Amino acid sequence: MKEPSLVGLHARLERLERELAWWRRIGVAALACAGLFGAVAATVSTNPDEVKTRRLVITDGDGRGRAVFTVDESDRTRLSLADRDSTTTADLTVIPGQSAALSVGRAGARAQLAAAGDNGQLSVEAQGQRGWVVAAPSGASLGLGQDLGRPQVSLATSATLSPSLQISDRDGTAVWRAP
Structure with a gap:
């Protein structure tokens, strides 16, 4: 109880x-x-379905940058790829309204393909190979020599497809020209 x-x-x-x-x-x-x-x-x-950034860096397992994708202040877009030694081996650059270029390089040799200007000029350049090609609506040329600005041998065509050949000394002074 x-x-x-x-x-x-x-x-x-x-x-x-x-x-x-x-x-x-x-x-x-x-x-x-x-x-x-x-x-x-x-x-x-x-x-995410979308990532927004002005600079994207992709690294390898050791933390070294292997790819860099950027848009800088002047609105230039660039993708650079590098090898293990952080040496740039490929580079794609686009400058709005001006040019687009693809460059590849290895062991001192470099090749570049570029489209520039409003007239659609296309150029192919190889450094370390002593020659380059330029093509544009106004004509095309093949240059051989040490310096892009002073070819020692230049074979070209104009917009009317008339050919020309020029041989120059090391300073870029014409030694022989036809026509």
Whole structure:
């Protein structure tokens, strides 16, 4: 039999035990929901559809930059690829309204393909190979020599397709010309 003074205490104790059981169930349910949410979050793809940046650097496993994609302040777009020694081996550059160029190089030799100007001038240049080709709507030329500005042998055609041949000394002074 319960004593009259303890009846209130027993009622309060039973109510607290029921509340504790209720809170225990809520806690277990909250942990289960958090675990379920974590499992779902772990399986969701985090790859974005779009990345916006002005400079993107791709590195290898050792942290060396292997590819750099940039858009600079003058709106020039450039993609540079490098080898393990961080030496640029390929470079694609676009300057809006002016030119686009692709350069590749290795061991001191370099080749460049460029399109420039409003008239659609196309040039192919090889450094370290002593020759280059230039093609444009106004004509085309093949130059052989050490310096791009002073070819020692130049074979060219004009816009009317009339050919010309020029042989120059090392300083670029014409020695012989036809026609």
